[in-house]
Structure formats: C-alpha cells, structure tokens
Amino acid sequence: MQNGTRPERPGLLERLDAGPVICAEGYLFEFERRGYLQAGAFVPEIVLAHPDLVAQLHREFVHAGSDIVEAFTYYAHREKMRLIGKEDVLEEINRQALAIAKDVAYESGALLAGNICNTNIFTADDHSRHAVRAIFEEQVGWAVDAGADLVIGETFSWGEEALIALDVIKASGKPAVITLAIHQEPTTREGWTPEEACRRLEAAGADVVGLNCIRGPKTLLPLLKSIRDRVSVHVAALPVPYRTHDAQPSFQSLLDPAYPDPPNGRPFPTALDPFTCNRYEIADFTREAYDLGIRYLGVCCGAGPHHIRAMAEALGRTPPASRYSADMSKHAFLGTDPSLKQENRVYARKL
Numbered sequence: 001m002q003n004g005t006r007p008e009r010p011g012l013l014e015r016l017d018a019g020p021v022i023c024a025e026g027y028l029f030e031f032e033r034r035g036y037l038q039a040g041a042f043v044p045e046i047v048l049a050h051p052d053l054v055a056q057l058h059r060e061f062v063h064a065g066s067d068i069v070e071a072f073t074y075y076a077h078r079e080k081m082r083l084i085g086k087e088d089v090l091e092e093i094n095r096q097a098l099a100i101a102k103d104v105a106y107e108s109g110a111l112l113a114g115n116i117c118n119t120n121i122f123t124a125d126d127h128s129r130h131a132v133r134a135i136f137e138e139q140v141g142w143a144v145d146a147g148a149d150l151v152i153g154e155t156f157s158w159g160e161e162a163l164i165a166l167d168v169i170k171a172s173g174k175p176a177v178i179t180l181a182i183h184q185e186p187t188t189r190e191g192w193t194p195e196e197a198c199r200r201l202e203a204a205g206a207d208v209v210g211l212n213c214i215r216g217p218k219t220l221l222p223l224l225k226s227i228r229d230r231v232s233v234h235v236a237a238l239p240v241p242y243r244t245h246d247a248q249p250s251f252q253s254l255l256d257p258a259y260p261d262p263p264n265g266r267p268f269p270t271a272l273d274p275f276t277c278n279r280y281e282i283a284d285f286t287r288e289a290y291d292l293g294i295r296y297l298g299v300c301c302g303a304g305p306h307h308i309r310a311m312a313e314a315l316g317r318t319p320p321a322s323r324y325s326a327d328m329s330k331h332a333f334l335g336t337d338p339s340l341k342q343e344n345r346v347y348a349r350k351l
C-alpha cells in the first residue's frame with residue numbers, strides 16, 4: 001500500500017455546500033453475497049483475509065460515483081470481535097481497513113471516512129454508556145491516526161448511543177456524519193421521533209444527521225421529510241435497496257408469499273433477492289430526496305455499484321461507470337439502429 005501524500009482538495013462540508021455528496025455503503029451484504037463474509041455475526045474478517053477484494057469493491061463504488069470511501073470497520077468493534085473470539089486482531093483489522101480505504105481514497109480523490117456503528121450492548125445504563133464510549137474511542141482513534149477526512153457513526157437504534165458516538169467524534173476534531181436506524185416503529189428505541197433525535201444530534205454538534213439502513217426508499221422518505229423540515233444542518237439519506245412498504249416498513253419485516261418458509265423464518269438477511277430495487281427505483285428515490293433538500297445520499301445493505309451509478313446519474317453526474325450505462329439502440333433484437341436486421345426487430349415481439 002502506498003498511503004502517500006494526497007493533493008489538497010475540498011473536505012466534506014465544502015463539498016456539501018457546493019452540491020450533493022454520495023457515500024456507498026452496504027459492504028457486509030455485498031461480501032456475504034459474494035461468499036466472503038458470514039451472515040449472522042456479520043464481522044468483516046475479509047479485511048484481513050482478502051484485503052485486495054475490499055480495495056476492489058471500494059474502487060467499484062468510486063467508479064460508480066461514490067465520493068466517499070468508507071473504511072470497512074462496520075462491526076469490527078470490540079464487542080463483535082469478542083463475540084467471534086478474535087479480540088486479539090481488533091486493532092489490526094481496524095488499521096488494515098483504514099489503510100485499504102485510504103489507498104483508494106488517495107488514488108481517486110475521494111474522501112476517506114472512518115466508521116463506527118451500533119454496538120448492540122447499549123442499554124441506557126451507566127455501565128453500557130461507559131463500555132460503548134470506550135469502543136468508540138478506540139475506533140475513532142485509529143481513524144484519526146489514518147488521517148480520516150470525516151467519521152461516520154451509523155445504524156444507531158438508540159438516540160443516546162448516537163449522541164455518545166457523536167461526542168467521541170467531535171472530540172477528535174473530525175466532521176461527524178450521524179445516521180440513525182429506524183425500524184418498524186418510527187422512533188428510536190427510547191421513543192424519540194427521528195426528527196427529535198436529529199435535532200438533538202444537531203444541537204450536540206453533528207455536521208450531518210439523518211437515516212441509514214433498515215428501511216427501503218418508500219418507507220424512508222416520509223421520515224426524511226420530517227427531519228429535513230426541522231434541522232438546519234445537512235441531512236443524510238441512505239436506504240436499503242429493498243421494496244419495503246407501509247405494512248412491512250423495514251427489511252427485517254418483509255415477508256415473501258412466493259417463498260413463505262425461508263431458512264431463517266423470514267427473508268432477512270439471506271433471501272431478500274426478490275425485493276431488490278432496480279436501478280431506476282434508486283434513481284427515483286435520489287431525485288425525490290434531492291428535491292426535499294437532502295444532499296448527503298447513498299445506499300446501504302444490498303447496494304451494488306449499479307445502484308450507486310444510478311444515484312450519481314440522477315444527480316446529473318457522469319461517473320466513469322457511465323461509459324457503460326445502458327444503450328439498447330444497438331441491441332440485436334430490441335435495438336433501433338438502422339444497421340440492425342429488420343427481421344430481428346420483427347422477431348423481437350416473440351422474445
């Protein structure tokens with residue numbers, strides 16, 4: 001890895017003031033799908049086992065339009081590493097993930113983001129408050145050592161856990177992006193509405209507040225509107241690319257009538273395929289969120305590079321991957337190009 005000196009370029013807040021910023025997420029799901037990460041514990045052991053593949057996925061997302069390379073430290077925190085009996089490589093996995101992301105950020109001009117997330121041990125008592133803070137402090141410390149341009153704290157179901165994450169990030173001096181995970185009930189676990197939680201985060205100094213994961217475009221948008229109306233800072237929107245709806249608003253609650261008895265008792269997390277949003281649905285979401293005034297956009301668990309490219313193009317951009325965006329005019333049967341065989345176009349009705 002090079003990790004050389006990077007040229008001067010705008011930071012997160014300058015970019016947001018100039019226009020939208022895209023952050024691709026969803027590394028756990030993508031590597032699970034590819035066969036390099038186990039559903040269940042969902043720990044990113046691939047960072048140590050196959051660093052080249054992690055770098056490659058970062059590159060694919062940047063190629064598709066992501067402005068941020070988010071170090072793959074999601075669930076690489078002390079509690080998760082303890083759970084799988086690998087606490088001894090906690091620091092190594094974090095430093096390695098940051099180094100991989102830094103390489104791609106430096107070569108591409110994207111921003112490097114450190115990442116912390118829900119610990120799953122927060123219970124709103126003093127013991128868990130201290131334990132959670134310690135987890136965040138060590139991870140944010142490694143992100144600072146790596147020269148992160150910002151730190152993302154994400155997928156918090158507890159508003160208070162998000163506030164602790166924010167406090168730790170602010171103490172590091174890095175810009176803080178904090179996104180909450182809102183499940184079926186449209187509140188945090190302590191009962192705050194998303195907009196109330198985001199107002200508290202804004203008051204505590206968050207640079208960007210919003211929602212990520214859990215909900216698909218259709219059930220995330222109404223919550224985003226309430227947040228956008230009530231905070232002054234930039235708002236983040238990173239849905240999962242699944243067709244959630246009012247009766248099943250989270251991807252964990254989705255049920256598949258065509259396959260009613262999947263191994264886990266529900267499609268989440270390994271049988272969600274038939275619910276996947278196509279790229280055009282992500283483009284529609286992007287335009288709707290942008291029209292609400294939301295400038296920090298991305299896609300979470302389930303995202304593929306084609307979703308990120310659709311998001312970028314919906315914002316009027318042409319990332320390198322746009323070179324290969326669909327052009328059906330030369331399709332042998334469905335195309336319109338005059339050089340194509342007329343007989344094939346007639347036969348197209350039978351395809």
Ligand SMILES: [Zn+2]
Nearest residue numbers: 213214300301
């Ligand atoms: Zn997610």
